[in-house]
Amino acid sequence: MTPTDKPVTQRSLFSWVLSGNLKLQLLLVVVIMVTVFARVVPLEMQKRIVNQAINLRKMDLLLTYCGIYLAAVIVAGGLKYLINVLETVIGQRALAEMRKGLYHHILTLPLNFFRKTQPGMVVSSLVTELTTAGTFVGMALAVPVTNVLTLLAFAGYLLWLNPLLAVVSLSIYPIVLLLVPLLQKQANKSNKQRVDVTRTLSSRIAESISGIHEIHSNGAYPLENKKYDRLIDRLLKIRTRWSLYKYGVKTLNNFFNNLSPFLIFILGGYLAMKGRLELGALVAFLSAQEKLYNPWKEMIEFYQVYQDASVRYRRTMTYFNRMPEHALAPADRTAYHLDADLQIKDLSFVTEGGIALLDNISLDLKAGEHLALVGFSGSGKSTLAQCVGQLYKYTGGIVKIGNQEVAQLSKKDMINNVGFVAQHPFIFEGTIEENLLYGCSAALAGNGHQEDGGLPSLDDRIAVLQHTGIFTDVLRFGLITLLTPGIHEDLTRRIVNVRRNFQADFGELLADHVEFFSDDSYLYHSSISENLTLGSANRPEFEPAQLPTNSYFRNFLDKADLTRPLLSLGSGLTRQTVDILGNLPPDEVFFEQSPINATELDDYKLLVQRLKQARLHQLSESDQQMLLTLALRFTPGVHKMVGLPSVLEDLILEGRALFRDKVAAEHPGAFSFFQQDEYLYSQTILNNILFGKPTSSSHQTQEKINQSIIQLLIEEDLLETILEIGMQFEVGTKGDKLSGGQRQKLAIARAFLKNPRLLIMDEATSALDNNSQARIQNLIDSRYKGKSTLISVVHRLDIVKKFDKIAVMRAGKIVEIGTYEELINQKGVLYELVAGKQ
Template structure:
């Protein structure tokens, strides 16, 4: 453990302890740059007093040369200093962000129940970035400016002490007034951060609940919520700006008082002959040069205050300690437990009085199976989570192999316990990454590998055990491959295609529309039916076809243009009428060839149509209608009918199109030929070389079974599984079904071979067959190998368990085996019959 927690560190401790070498270099550069800042002033004086006054050309050249050199050097140094400064700042920021994130992730789960994600996100991104900007210059900026200020002040003093003292007299006034204003500014700034956080929470919540908002059309309501904070932010920002610019104004005002005194007094002295003109010019220049460092110091002061406020706002918020040790103390290896569990008078109390768990006691020997049942809210899930070290208990004891659970570290637990939640979280990434998540977490950060990651065979075995292989094979079969590096695989798929057709072609004739040059395909669009291939050139992509001259001319020659335009018109009129008032919900557009975004465009076309019966349509509008007709897929789009003539004419045109295309631009389109792999379609569709009929729900299943059989025969199962494992599951695993997510979570836990397995209604969203399979797994494969704790709703799932604990209001009220509890006719009996 860290000796002093990160949240207790001060802002400057980051700067003073990091990159000292670089910071020293920075300091040296700063000192040297000051020399080059003062030198031009002295040169200026000498150019006027010596070179110009005595008309000495050679001295003029010398001083001018020196002047140029000094200015260039000062510029270059400033550039290097800036680079170095921001580099240091960003390095510290990077470390700061990682360290805080590390800390946040280890905080107790209860912390996250009350902390909205928007708040954590804002803290780690925008708030922290602003600090980073400041950090780089935190030491350099004040130093460089104070040095400069002192140097110029000294130079002024050297030129004329009295004048210098008089012109400095303004600064003390500023030093008193400005901090007073700044303190008020800081208070507002703290309020601003709080309001901004609340506002990000509102936005975060709205995005998480976007379904509900769309469902209720709650747009205005949500906007009003945001509006409250937005209004507050507006007010605070305005007040802050008032103060900020007031400070600026005062600064500028006092600054310009200086030259006033100088002109008056310096002019008087010069007129009297007690001060020479060159010195006055130098004095004025030097005084003006005072302005920059002074202003920078003022800005720095404001940034410092701002960063302090931000930094402490962040650190105070996360100033909580993790409930458990993260790693074993004294650097010992994580424990390997047997899986004995003993709970003694354990209570879990929240808010000081609510006993979520009340005096729970139970004992479980290694390899035994415990079922936790009870009405919802009885504490059964909480008990499972306490054993899984997700919550800490308040009083009493929980012993794992005789060791108090509270004293064990997170690593000890993760090596020995697999916890599967009711709604497991699946991370964005591939299925494989998700499966290995638990195992990869066991690999220590320093790269040493305490546990080897499971090999392919082991993964495949576990997938089979939890019934996930079929899902993954299916996902693999639905993958659209890219042409590079898959040559060998696609060649084998094409061979499978012909085997498949020979073997099952006639059997499946009424379930599948096989691709056939001479047959119309109801399951692909009319455009695809005509082109019968997929384009490599933009001009012939389905969406671009209406704009292609070659294609339009072809349609005209084939007498297809008019019927297609007529069809497009019919689709547009029907769809626009149907979806009127429903444009807000994208769902209604899923079965329509008009997309949600295009609704208004087509609405306008339809209104033109009713006015001037297609005569007055512009070319652009005709193209749009043709596009609809080409998108039309008879098996999907039901709002218009396709005349049989058109079907026949399209098939006739198809062959001619292919011939013409091969002359016009060979290679632009890969036609659907039995010998070619189609890279725009899934592996399954490539094997099938056709489409299952949409009205035959059983057909897909039948086809899959046969394809899978063939895959096994051709030894392609492993490769397809491999492709499926690479499937990207999307944010939160949204591209998977609920059952698939749960099976992945079970496999994920099993892969690390835990001694204790905890399931919190982990099979609830599985269908009966999958549930039975998992049940079977517990009663045979895993029986005796690991201690099992299963929270269930359906009582028959724990029929064979060694022990069943029935819970009510945080207490275990009955405990025993299934039949005992039934015979007792108590709460368990009631649960069995009431539910």
């Protein structure tokens, strides 16, 4: 919307007032003119009602004048609302544009800017500080025009009524105009300080929250509190001062405005007594003067908003007023398709503090050659990779990709030709697929393509999953998906079909790792409610979470003699779990094996107190429900803090049969009982294929099951479908549902999928196990050698043998470079490193 060449941070606050809103602003001015006229009319009517209608006792005049008065008031009210609407629209639009513009700008700022900038600071700038600026833009035209016009209209009317009286009563305003800016200046000073301190404060908070582990492990509460409290105290002082000045302005204004009627009474009263002023005119005068107060007050408030907004706006924009180091897109050409040969000559990188991280580095790579960077941490390996990848702007020397200087290339040139895998890759909230396509989508969007056109095909996606070894993980995510009835009908039918084959082929092999569903035996890896119902609910009131409050189910528990044993089990579970977990933080790791969720722990802690004071039968209904909830969740194979009494086990098996009969007779259709030939929607795809549950979440169990399942899925041609479902797995904020290895594999897959001509990997396989690492190394050797140029920062020496060149770095310099054989034969640093390792 704003085709300015200037970056957003250099735009003035006023530039937002008209840009993009011209038509609205014009409409606003017209509306204001009408409104001001509609505001003066009642005053004149007031005078005429007193002087003409009442004095002359003319009923028809009274009615006419009152009618006009009423119409004017209604019109003025309606128009005032319209003005507010327009103001809001303009203001909010400008705010949205500012927020977008600033955010877009911030993302392009160089990386070293963010080393010194806390996320909290960016958040408060975008969310809080700009709001007033938005409000101001909305008011910028409307308020001054409305109020100046109103003031002028009223003042003109007063002058017309009685010039002398008008001059005297208006004489207060120049005084106010003189005093207010003095106070406001002080208020501004405090406001500036307030913005700065608030900024420091949000950085402080952000820092302590991200370092909360360190604070806990050091018990550093007093230290952190002191730092924080000191800031708050400063803020307290500044805010108090700021508010006092602001109220000072208001009070001053009020005082002088109240002084005005005093002048009118004294002078007007005198003139009226002398017969030089009509009574009606005096009434009109008084109310006109009173009406002056509002527009005047609004002007003063507007002045304050303006001051506040411009302080905040300037502070915010100045802070982010830095230029990106590289253009986002080339100005006068299409993006390059670069050759992948690389020349580095006399490259150096010196930090702002004057420390040389890279010192006179020179090397050449032909297209398709693979280079390993080796050296101790801090030797500059990563910095070199990042300088070549344009993440940091080098301070001296030359880096050329395909004979183009990297410093001169735009971001678009880079992303079209270079793939970068960072040491700690970032995975964004969303699905596996979204993360996998992240690089490709970004490149496409940058090249102005349609959203989906040109993305890699499903086959390519699956191939890259396979190559990087995240394939089994994605398959696993697919297998643990719960399907929704009505979707994937075909899939569910096929799964049911393969179930029987599966048990025939693999049943025995997996007996140790799978507990198969069976009508006659207790399932130790299913919850008690699953053991009782052994089916999926078809009605919401029979969902597992509803059972403790479902009266039909409670009656059944009574009848099956299960209520008391379950309450007793629930009580044992509550006491044991709270005893173990009571003092631990709500961390997912601690609650994986607990029937109590992290969010419920506090409630159950209180329940333990009540359990100490009462017998089971004395507990309130809600306490009993809490106990039943836990008991029904209890899964002996997962929750190890108590054992399942064998008496209860028998009762539950009896209860299962009773429940089935009861439901069949009284609520047919409420449950789909687990049957060999039906899909179980309450269970994952995996459990459906197994017709059972895995007995452990351990790696080896998973692997055993996977081997059999993959074989089956390939035979049945279901593999792609499950993978597609698996790619829809939500990885959580920052990918926290993935392991470190899975995150790295996904990041590598995302770079491979782009098929870049130059690939830079910064310790990209450091979190992978031996097999995964070897798999990726083989892939790089077989598929990319001779095709894509590779720079790989390597943390393990056993994988460097196959690289075309190895560069050993120390203190920002390349100390030796050559093939593995050359360097080993010359018995230099690499030789020492390798020998030292053995």
